[in-house]
Structure formats: structure tokens, C-alpha cells
Amino acid sequence: MKSMTIICFYFGKFPEWAPLYFETLKCNSSIKFIFYTDCDYSTFEAPNIVFNKISFNEYVQLAREKINVSFNPENTYKLCDLRPLLATIHYHDIKDSDFYGYADLDLFFGDIRSFYTDKILSKYDVLSTHEKIISDHFALFRNTDYNRNMYKQIGGWKEKLESPLCVGIGEEMLMRAYCNNMNKKQFANYKLVKWWYELTGAKFYLKEQYTTPFTPIPWIDGTIDSDQPDTWYYKDGIITNNRDGKRTFMYIHFMNFKSSKYRHDGTKAPWEGKEKICFATSEDMKSRIMINSDGIFKINN
Helix, strand or coil: CCCEEEEEECCCCCCCCCCHHHHHHHCCEEEEEEEEECCCCCEEEECCCCEEEECHHHHHHHHHHHHHCCCCCCHHHHHHHCCCHHHHHHHHHCCCCEEEECCCEEEEECCHHHHHHHHHHHHCEEEEECCCCCCEEEEEECCHHHHHHHHHHHCCCCHHHHHCCCCCCHHHHHHHHCCCCCCCHHHHHHHHHHHHHHHHHHCCEEEECCCCCHHHHHHHCCCHHHHHCCCEEECCEEEEEEECCCCCCCCCECCCCCCCCCCCCCCCCCCCCCCCCCCCCHHHHCEEEEECCCCEECCCC
């Protein structure tokens, strides 16, 4: 079985759904998750979850030392710009793993290996849950020098990291680096990008997994934005929704439930401003829970 190590960081206070989130990691017991955090993790420890207690300032200093850049983030969100460099910063964590990656905390995982099987992992070097860019909320990379150093091909990467605000050097910028630094106009021509993949023999598994509802990316049925599925279910490691029958999903990403920032149709995120979102426990996940516009709930059978 191909080994995977996922690097995560989080500073401040874990979100209220954290007990459920970590339960979904435990269910993916053959995958190692390594966290760098100043949060209380005493109730979330598991054989496949490794926690490193570190303050935000200490983590920033660690990053500076590993990448030799004047990195002075204005806020924790800026740390997202480090994702293309995490294999360098945390090489000691991933050096023995076949694949490394990163993940957000505003999601629940289903059964990752049912989507990223050993057959797929044997064939591909970069795996994304979006079709045209490298997904910032979860991505996997074969542990090679080429992948670990690809960030150096991002134009102006040092200057971008030295900016105090998050500029988003993952996703499209990282994908363009893999594509020989195509400019934005070239990269927008998907036929050209696919031609380049075929020409170079690039081993990318870029498949839309429909993990993030309420975006302009057309859903399975062609709907966009707020017309996409708004009710999701989790039961014992399996994620489904109210629209797509028995189809299962790798994970459900809450981004557009909790924040209006990336809702392109101007609608308000339903969880924004709510005092409480999560009304279910990790124990409830063994029966069934529901994620919808009102929050996260246990389903009473």
C-alpha cells in the first residue's frame, strides 16, 4: 500500500466541528496526518494523527529557517501561501512517505483510499480534487525532488512570500509552474493545457471530485453556485448528499457554508454570523449526521 502523509497547521482555536473532523481522520487510519498547532488536542489523539505543539510565532520562525525567506505574515491565513513549500519545511515528516500532501480543517473526509487507490497512486504524480487547478483544500504529490522543488518555478515566489498578506501561490500559480509557467491567458485555454499534458507526459490526476458546493464550477447536473446541493450526509466514513443518489464523495468542504468570501453569486453563506453551528457529536457519526444551511446535526432515525 502506498503511504501518504498529510501536513496541516492551525493556530488560535479549533473550530467547533473539530471533534467530528478528527473522527473522519481516524477513519482514514492508513493515512498519517501531522499537525502543527497551538490548540488543545488532548482529546483528538490517535495512532495515525501526530500533533506538534508550537506557537504561531515559533512556526513562522521555523518556516523562515527552512526556506531562507523574510516571511512575516500579517495573519494566520497567510500560512496558506506556504503550502507549495511544506515538503521542504517538513521534509523530516514526509521523507519516508510515498506521497505527501496538505489539507484544510473546514471539511469532513470520507474514504480517501476508495478514490485514490493504489492503482491510481502508482500511475500519477500530482493529484487534485479539481479539474483545472491544484486544490488548496486537499492535494497529494508523489514524494520526489521534482515535486518538492516545484515552488521555485513560481514566478517571484520569494517576493510573494515576503508580502504580509496571502496572495495565493498555490492552486493556479502552482499549476502554471508545472505547465512551464504558462501565462494566465494561455492557462485559461484548457485545450492548450491538456495538449501540454499530453505532449510532456505529465502524470497529473486532475479530476473534479465535487467536494465544494456553491461555486461557479458546474455540478454533476450542470448547476452552479447556490443551486448546487445544500444538504449532505455522513455515516461511518461515507459521504453522500440529497441530490446525487448513491454517489459517494471524497470529502465535503464547508468553505461556502461558513464564509461569503468565495460565493460568486453574491449570496450570503448560511453559517456566517451564527453563534453555534455544530449540534452533533463524533459518536453521532457512527449512525448518521446531516450538514445543511442550519448547521451540523444528528439525524434521529
